[in-house]
Amino acid sequence: MLRDAAPRMAYVMPDFHNPTGTLVGDEQRRALVETARASGTVVVADETMAELVLDADTTMPRPMAAFDRGGTVITVGSASKAIWAGLRIGWVRAAPDVVRRLVSARAYLDLGSPVVDQLAVAWLLRGGGWDQAVATRRARAAEHRDDLVAALRAQTPDWEFTVPGGGMTMWVRTGDVSGSRLAVAGERLGVRVPSGPRFGVDGAFESYVRLPFTVGGATAVEAVSRLAAAARIVRSGGGSDAEGAGLFVA
């Protein structure tokens, strides 16, 4: 695609991609950066999920920028997933001239990032609290992921997924049920999940939903049981008058 279309920019998420959870290996990273360089494409690599490694035996590939000979990769990230969703401080790592251009463009686009939030992130990074906060977050996410996987295996055995080694989301194939219809029926039962076509073009991924592992324990079990009920409603061709009970997963 890069060779045929030679786009000016490609946005990629090689670390626990949202929604699929995929972790891209070193060789594919190298190939992507080299092909992008040849087609004059700037690669924006979003590392927002990179710290959310959930399995102890995962060896992380090298960052995309490690394969860059200069000027092809712009790396971005955010504290909002690794630490806390309310801490919306991001960062950019790029060649010095790119950073200079971004800084001057930004001056006209916004009025600056919140100072207290920036101080909080700086404090975490300097004071060593960052690693501790990320470790807490990872442990929690791993627990929630495992709870969600167990609930899905028990209640929706015909749904297919690869258990992601990190990130926040699971990409689930919903058997013979349309993901779009499942999302509508699920919302009526109080569980809001985005359907596959929201992540593609021209109606792609119709038989998928994205399930974030943001809740665990009994809440995860209840959420999946409502999704299973929604699937039954869709399969029977009916709607539901049930009111949402205020349980939102995504």
Ligand SMILES: Cc1ncc(COP(=O)(O)O)c(C=O)c1O
């Ligand atoms: C992959 C990815 N990158 C970036 C962001 C945005 O981060 P922020 O909350 O700092 O704007 C999100 C948030 O959903 C995300 O999923």
